[in-house]
Amino acid sequence: MKISILYGSQTGNAKEMAYVLQDFLQDTFTNSQIILNEMNGYVDKMEELNTYDYVLFICSTTGNGDFPENASLFWRKIKNRSISKNTFTSLKFSVCALGDSNYSMFCNSCKNLHKRITELGGISIIPLYCMDAVYDDEEQFDNYTSQISTILHH
Numbered sequence: 665m666k667i668s669i670l671y672g673s674q675t676g677n678a679k680e681m682a683y684v685l686q687d688f689l690q691d692t693f694t695n696s697q698i699i700l701n702e703m704n705g706y707v708d709k710m711e712e713l714n715t716y717d718y719v720l721f722i723c724s725t726t727g728n729g730d731f732p733e734n735a736s737l738f739w740r741k742i743k744n745r746s747i748s749k750n751t752f753t754s755l756k757f758s759v760c761a762l763g764d765s766n767y768s769m770f771c772n773s774c775k776n777l778h779k780r781i782t783e784l785g786g787i788s789i790i791p792l793y794c795m796d797a798v799y800d801d802e803e804q805f806d807n808y809t810s811q812i813s814t815i816l817h818h
Contacts, residue, residue, distance in 0.1 A: 665696040665816065668716045670703045672723035672735025672773070678762050681805055682722045688809055693816065703735035710741065714754035718789065720812065721777060724762040729769025731777075739773070742780055753785035758815075760808050764797040789815045 669686055673679035679702075686700045699716075703723065706713060713719050726732050731739045741747070759781075761774030771794040778792040790811050795804040 665693055665717045666699075666715070667693075667696060667816075668699045668701070668713060668719045670701055670706065670719060670721050670723075670738075672703045672721075672732040672738075674724055674726040674732035677801075678722045678724045678732070681760070681762075684805070685720065685722065685809060685812075688813075689816075692813060703731075703738035707737045707741050710738075710751060714752065717756065718816065719755055719757045721757065721759045721774070722762070723759065723774050723777065725767075725769060725771055725773040729767075729772030731773045735773070739777065742784065743776070747784065749784060751784040752781055755781065755786040756789050757781055757786050758788065758790050758812060759792050760805075761792060761794045762797070763794060766798065770794070770796070 667689060669682050671678045671682035682700055686698050689696065689698050703721070723735055724732055759774050759778040761771035763771035774792060774794070778788065782788060793808045795801060
C-alpha cells in the first residue's frame with residue numbers, strides 16, 4: 665500500500681500529528697510505503713497524488729480562516745477554476761482539520777479543501793474530521809487514527 669500524508673501547519677501541531685500518523689501507519693502496515701510532505705510540496709505535481717492508494721491531509725486553519733503558509737500555494741492551485749474537474753478522479757483521501765471553535769472560521773481551510781477535492785473527483789474515505797482545540801487533542805487524534813486504520817484494513 666502506498667500512502668501520502670500531506671500537512672499544512674502554521675505552529676507545528678499539524679506537522680507533529682502528521683509524523684505521529686506516519687509512525688503509526690508504518691508500524692501497523694509494515695509493507696506499506698508512507699510518504700510525508702507539506703501540502704505545498706505537490707503544487708507542481710498534483711496529478712502524482714492519484715498514484716497513491718490513499719492521501720491523508722492534516723491541516724490547521726490560521727488567521728481569518730486561512731491556510732498555513734506551507735499549504736497556501738497548494739490551495740491556490742486547486743481552487744483555480746481552470747483546473748480540470750477530473751484532476752483527482754483516482755484519489756481516495758481524508759482530511760483531518762485542526763481548529764478552535766472559539767473562532768468563527770472554525771476549520772474553514774479544511775472545509776474548503778475537502779469540498780474542493782471532492783469537486784475535482786476525489787473520493788473521501790471518511791467524512792471531514794474536525795478536531796477542536798477546546799477538547800483533548802490526543803483523544804480526538806486517536807479517534808481519527810482509529811477510523812483511518814479501520815478503512816485501510818479493508
